[in-house]
Structure formats: C-alpha cells, structure tokens
Amino acid sequence: MSDPINYNAFTRAQWRAFSDDATLPLTQESLRQVKAFNDRISLQDVQDIYIPLVHLLRLEFDHYQQLQQDKARFLQRPAHRVPFIIGIAGSVAVGKSTTARLLEVLLNHYFQGQRIQLITTDGFLYSNEELKKRNLMARKGFPESYDMAGLIRFLNSVKAGQSLIKAPVYSHKIYDIVPGQAEYIVHPDVLIVEGINTLQLPTNEQIYVSDFTDFSLYVDADPGLIEDWFLERFDLLLNTAFQDPTNYYYPYAIGGHDQAIAKAKQVWHDIDLKNLEEYILPTRNRADMIIHKTFHHRVDRLLLRKY
Numbered sequence: 001m002s003d004p005i006n007y008n009a010f011t012r013a014q015w016r017a018f019s020d021d022a023t024l025p026l027t028q029e030s031l032r033q034v035k036a037f038n039d040r041i042s043l044q045d046v047q048d049i050y051i052p053l054v055h056l057l058r059l060e061f062d063h064y065q066q067l068q069q070d071k072a073r074f075l076q077r078p079a080h081r082v083p084f085i086i087g088i089a090g091s092v093a094v095g096k097s098t099t100a101r102l103l104e105v106l107l108n109h110y111f112q113g114q115r116i117q118l119i120t121t122d123g124f125l126y127s128n129e130e131l132k133k134r135n136l137m138a139r140k141g142f143p144e145s146y147d148m149a150g151l152i153r154f155l156n157s158v159k160a161g162q163s164l165i166k167a168p169v170y171s172h173k174i175y176d177i178v179p180g181q182a183e184y185i186v187h188p189d190v191l192i193v194e195g196i197n198t199l200q201l202p203t204n205e206q207i208y209v210s211d212f213t214d215f216s217l218y219v220d221a222d223p224g225l226i227e228d229w230f231l232e233r234f235d236l237l238l239n240t241a242f243q244d245p246t247n248y249y250y251p252y253a254i255g256g257h258d259q260a261i262a263k264a265k266q267v268w269h270d271i272d273l274k275n276l277e278e279y280i281l282p283t284r285n286r287a288d289m290i291i292h293k294t295f296h297h298r299v300d301r302l303l304l305r306k307y
C-alpha cells in the first residue's frame with residue numbers, strides 16, 4: 001500500500017529502537033502466559049514490536065487520565081477514573097484476538113496495579129436464530145449482523161463507570177452466541193475491545209464504537225496471507241471438533257478433508273474476503289496505528305498516525 005499522508009511509517013528496525021532501555025524484562029511467568037494461549041507467537045516480535053507499543057500505550061494512558069482529572073477540575077466535579085479503551089480492528093483471521101490477548105498479558109505486566117480486561121465484539125453478533133429470521137446467515141460479520149446499538153450501550157456503561165457490566169459471549173465452536181452465558185466487566189482501568197467492526201461507521205447509529213476508543217489499532221496483512229491463516233485456523237478447529245458432535249465443525253471434521261477445505265475456501269471468498277474488501281479495509285486509515293504483518297505473522301511495518 002502507498003502510505004497515507006497523515007501517518008509516520010517505521011520499519012521493524014526503526015520501531016524496535018524506540019524500546020526504552022529501562023524496560024523491565026518480562027518474567028518467566030509472563031512469557032509462560034504468552035506461550036500458553038499461542039505457542040507460535042514469536043518472542044522476538046514481543047520484544048521488538050509489542051514492548052515499544054506498550055510504552056506508547058502507557059504515554060497515551062497517562063495523558064488520558066491527566067486530561068480526565070483536569071476536565072473534572074474545570075467542571076468542578078469530583079474526578080473519577082474513566083477506563084481507557086483500546087480498539088483492535090482488522091480482517092477475520094488476521095490475528096486480532098491473538099494481538100489482543102498478547103497485549104492483555106503485556107499490559108498486566110507493565111501496567112502494575114491497573115485492572116486490564118478484554119472483550120470481543122463477536123458477542124454482539126445476533127444469534128443464529130435471529131440471523132436466520134433476518135435472512136443474514138450468509139452475512140455473519142457484516143455490519144447489519146451486529147447489535148450495534150447494544151455494543152454502543154455497553155461501551156457507554158463502561159465509560160460511565162457502571163460497576164458490573166454484562167456482555168454476551170460468542171463461541172467459534174458452536175458458531176453462535178452461547179445461550180445463558182455472559183462475561184462481566186468490572187471497573188477496568190484498561191479495556192481492550194477486539195473486533196472487525198471497531199472502526200466502522202454504522203449507518204443506522206449516530207454514535208460509533210470509535211467514539212469510545214482512546215487508541216485504535218488495525219492489524220493488516222495481504223489478503224492472500226490472511227486466507228492461509230484462515231485455512232490454518234479452520235484446520236485447527238477441525239482437529240478439535242472430530243470427537244464432539246455438538247461442535248459446529250463436526251460434520252466437516254468427520255467428512256473428507258478436501259471437501260472441508262473446499263468449503264472453507266468458499267466461506268472465505270464469499271463472506272470474509274468480501275467483508276474485508278467492502279467494510280473492513282476502508283476503515284484502516286481511521287486507526288491510530290496500523291500494524292502490518294507478513295509471512296508467519298512477522299510484523300514488518302508500523303504506521304503511526306500523526307494528527
């Protein structure tokens with residue numbers, strides 16, 4: 001891509017140099033936590049890319065808290081801590097949830113004493129039952145398949161400091177909202193919100209998710225590579241599905257492998273790639289930071305918004 005004018009672009013080597021010499025090394029326990037959710041994450045990437053990013057987030061976080069205090073003083077109101085929200089956007093299967101979980105571990109390590117929580121916007125997809133009613137099963141992930149008003153109410157409650165906030169849960173395993181299950185957000189200092197729609201401007205709402213995010217990241221890669229990652233993840237889902245008839249992928253897992261892969265390719269092309277091209281990619285240049293990945297998820301370029 002040609003660089004948009006309002007970004008500074010950095011190579012991996014340039015970005016790595018922004019790491020602060022005074023950085024605390026990661027403990028064995030934090031490294032274990034990183035490896036526990038994805039043992040393929042490169043620890044070199046953690047060192048070179050994500051630790052400088054965490055420093056930048058610390059600047060943003062401290063600046064945000066100071067501004068909230070100054071505003072409260074100006075308005076002659078008692079100051080209260082307002083959660084700092086980090087949005088993570090990008091294609092299906094580009095690695096948003098992996099990036100989000102990695103940041104969660106690193107922020108827990110480097111933001112000592114702060115409460116870090118993570119949520120995915122998948123929970124605000126309509127249930128399959130509702131999607132069927134609306135004839136949207138083949139549009140899962142497209143803007144109209146989300147309860148955007150619900151997501152915005154949720155974010156508003158987080159910012160307002162409501163004490164216990166419930167969010168619905170989506171499972172890739174059952175390919176649906178999990179009935180009766182909820183996640184609870186309890187006074188976070190930082191909330192990471194990950195999802196394909198975190199930078200979108202829904203046409204039927206006056207307020208956007210991005211009105212609530214204080215720093216936004218877009219995870220970017222060539223669509224051909226993202227397709228490979230989508231298919232690799234599909235294969236992993238098949239491997240865990242074949243012993244569980246309740247799993248959405250069970251029929252694919254027990255059938256012919258070539259047929260299953262052909263189906264996954266079709267889903268990628270007809271749904272997820274289409275969604276990327278029509279609705280997700282156009283939001284890239286609204287992000288505060290674009291992280292570009294190449295083969296094997298290696299980060300090769302970073303773009304940081306200037307203004």
Ligand SMILES: Nc1ncnc2c1ncn2[C@@H]1O[C@H](COP(=O)(O)OP(=O)(O)O)[C@@H](O)[C@H]1O
Pocket residue numbers: 038040041042090091092093094095096097098099229230232233236296297
């Ligand atoms: N940094 C990374 N290193 C290695 N594998 C990764 C990395 N990021 C993502 N992956 C793999 O790529 C696939 C898609 O990642 P995932 O985080 O599930 O994407 P998303 O949340 O964007 O749909 C998964 O199989 C995941 O394990």
Ligand SMILES: CC(C)(COP(=O)(O)O)[C@@H](O)C(=O)NCCC(=O)O
Pocket residue numbers: 091092093096097122140141142195196267268271272
């Ligand atoms: C639930 C999703 C919209 C969200 O994607 P994610 O970024 O969590 O991978 C996506 O995984 C999905 O189900 N898309 C519909 C087509 C499909 O891939 O089955």
